[in-house]
Amino acid sequence: MTTLEVRDLIKEFTLRSGLRRTRLRAVHRVGFTLVPGRTVALVGASGSGKSTVARMIARLEKPTSGTIAAVGPDGARIEDRHYRDHVQMVFQDPFASLNPFHSIEHHLARPLVLHGRAKGREQVHEQAARLLERVNLPIDLIGRRPHELSGGQRQRVAIARALAPGAQVIVADEPVSMLDVSSRLGVLNLLAGLQREHDLAVLYITHDLATARHFSDSVLVMNRGRIVERGPADDVILNPQHPYTQSLAAAAPNPELRGRLRSAEPEPQVTSDRGHLTYDHDARRWIDIDTEADADAVAV
Numbered sequence: 392m393t394t395l396e397v398r399d400l401i402k403e404f405t406l407r408s409g410l411r412r413t414r415l416r417a418v419h420r421v422g423f424t425l426v427p428g429r430t431v432a433l434v435g436a437s438g439s440g441k442s443t444v445a446r447m448i449a450r451l452e453k454p455t456s457g458t459i460a461a462v463g464p465d466g467a468r469i470e471d472r473h474y475r476d477h478v479q480m481v482f483q484d485p486f487a488s489l490n491p492f493h494s495i496e497h498h499l500a501r502p503l504v505l506h507g508r509a510k511g512r513e514q515v516h517e518q519a520a521r522l523l524e525r526v527n528l529p530i531d532l533i534g535r536r537p538h539e540l541s542g543g544q545r546q547r548v549a550i551a552r553a554l555a556p557g558a559q560v561i562v563a564d565e566p567v568s569m570l571d572v573s574s575r576l577g578v579l580n581l582l583a584g585l586q587r588e589h590d591l592a593v594l595y596i597t598h599d600l601a602t603a604r605h606f607s608d609s610v611l612v613m614n615r616g617r618i619v620e621r622g623p624a625d626d627v628i629l630n631p632q633h634p635y636t637q638s639l640a641a642a643a644p645n646p647e648l649r650g651r652l653r654s655a656e657p658e659p660q661v662t663s664d665r666g667h668l669t670y671d672h673d674a675r676r677w678i679d680i681d682t683e684a685d686a687d688a689v690a691v
């Protein structure tokens with residue numbers, strides 16, 4: 392299984408205003424490791440540098456200095472040309488990340504072929520169908536185009552596409568912030584289920600402390616480009632030590648979380664801000680209290 396090692400990452404942007412040039416340090420000496428079977432949440436307010444870290448991991452931006460390395464089980468660094476076989480992204484906007492002119496099958500076939508996971512029409516079709524199954528989408532969506540799908544369904548296709556190369560490290564940058572409230576928990580539960588099933592290493596980037604706590608093992612808190620606090624999710628979010636984390640928690644829109652912060656006593660189950668859902672910590676899933684159905688079934 393693959394591990395992702397991020398060391399001493401710095402990113403500076405040059406800002407030009409007329410003849411003046413200034414340097415903005417968006418990321419300052421950030422380091423962490425993603426390991427199989429664990430989800431790390433990267434939280435922080437808008438502008439703290441989270442997406443810049445994600446974009447560097449996705450190789451869409453070059454670090455000013457520092458390293459990002461995918462490391463195989465033998466401890467050897469994975470070669471650059473194979474990096475994307477191992478590390479994949481799920482972006483915030485499922486509308487922008489899928490091409491409106493291509494079918495769902497095309498979106499899945501491309502990475503399958505490019506990364507050598509399937510050959511020939513039949514095998515590609517079969518694997519694409521299997522990917523749809525893995526993200527709980529009906530197979531008959533395979534010939535549809537993105538505009539025929541809901542936002543939640545599109546994000547599931549984006550997750551299937553990230554899994555297509557056989558990636559073991561998934562970076563999800565605000566994967567549900569653009570979705571209807573009703574689809575969010577379903578998509579987060581799907582990611583959590585896939586993470587467990589395939590022992591994935593996941594970086595979950597969000598400004599939402601409640602879901603960071605529920606869907607992650609540990610949390611990194613970022614402010615002005617720096618990691619200011621890190622630790623197990625419950626410790627960091629229920630008992631924040633750094634004033635910045637305390638201010639983020641105090642501003643959390645979820646009254647349950649704010650109440651919990653005051654009492655700082657974790658309970659095995661908590662009611663989410665949607666009222667009728669509850670989080671089962673042992674199963675690591677949201678459940679509808681009235682029907683006891685998995686939130687995946689009620690919130691797709």
Ligand SMILES: Nc1ncnc2c1ncn2[C@@H]1O[C@H](COP(=O)(O)OP(=O)(O)OP(=O)(O)O)[C@@H](O)[C@H]1O
Nearest residue numbers: 404405415417435436437438439440441442443444
């Ligand atoms: N290409 C760029 N050129 C110049 N400045 C940039 C660029 N990309 C990001 N920045 C700046 O870097 C800082 C960090 O931005 P970043 O998007 O990483 O923050 P963020 O925490 O992801 O915020 P959000 O949650 O709003 O996406 C911000 O001040 C932003 O304006």
